[in-house]
Amino acid sequence: MRVAVQSAPFDPGAEVQAFTAGAAGAGAVVTFTGILRPDGGLTGMEIEHYHGMTEKAITGIVAEAMARWSLIDALVIHRHGRLAPGQAIMMVATASPHRGDAFAAAEFLMDYLKSRAPFWKKEIGAVGEAWVAAKDTDEDALKRW
Amino acid sequence: MRVAVQSAPFDPGAEVQAFTAGAAGAGAVVTFTGILRPDGGLTGMEIEHYHGMTEKAITGIVAEAMARWSLIDALVIHRHGRLAPGQAIMMVATASPHRGDAFAAAEFLMDYLKSRAPFWKKEIGAVGEAWVAAKDTDEDALKRW
Amino acid sequence: MIDILYFAWVRERIGLPRERLETDAVTVADLINQLRKREERYAAAFADLTALRVALDQELADFDAPLAGVREVAFFPPMTGG
């Protein structure tokens, strides 16, 4: 497994390529990429994170996914700092012998990263800045696991 | 949307890169890649398909996904002919403003491709060949949609 | 005249990928009964209809579907794509 918390941009295509090539024996690879949408005059995003806890929390979430599903490998990349619209915010990838496990684990990782990894997003627009509010639906999403 | 039914191998990483780059306005991209696992002495796979109906059936399934979920774009690539272990059999990709839609549509596409796209897989091993049997669980998977 | 296509083990059992027939069959089931009577290999291929699927002009159909206007009938086992 690999967990990367980084300020540098990354290329989802290159990451998928490397992850797929490295997942020998996998029959199914699922990837999710979250991208900063250029909505309503958004000029950027600033992602604050809790250095130290972030890596620990994500590693714990990935370890739980590997314990719950039959996974050959898993990858989480999450950016912090300043992002431009259209850039990838984060990605997860899962490799499994079976498609059901790869899908379930990827959705589990996403749901937990949303609400249990210490990141805070601030949207930056032409007229000001605003912290993104957590959604009740994101917290509710954890209940299905 | 793009549907490609082809005998030539493809590079999942390059496809994800191109798909993600082309999906302007997407906040979420989900990809699934099915890979031929080198299980128990498998030396290859031969995929037969119904030329004409295959393209029509997949296009119909993708159109239904685009109607049911908020999708910006969708991609299906499926190989036919002879495959070597470790090669990608097929991939789907979905791009949406929302992660829930991207995941649901990708799983829907996979479930329908399994049981409603006219492909037939034959496993080729050192000691012989055998048609892959359809699984009841694959047929059951359609009922959730 | 109607084109009949066979795929996967149906093709292997019957021994050819497609053929052209003159038939007065009204439904798919009628056509299957006519084919069964032709030769043992057809009877074997069509022995268990639960193991078969049919498409009419490249759309999945039921065995009781009418053949009127249909130009292409395909028989095959349950699909294993993905």
Next chain:
Amino acid sequence: MIDILYFAWVRERIGLPRERLETDAVTVADLINQLRKREERYAAAFADLTALRVALDQELADFDAPLAGVREVAFFPPMTGG
């Protein structure tokens, strides 16, 4: 001595990212009450605990959790990763 960290709007409201305190607080709730009394900006930041989360030594915890042995307390709003 305990390190206290603030993130996102909690950090902005209090005006600093971290500080070091001598405290005899037994639980997180005790510590919050002590902080509230210090200055208006603390009272404002800790006005609504349902809008806050706490981590003790980088693990999520409840407000009634004991502080014995804890070296790092962090306060922040609900997380918005992913």
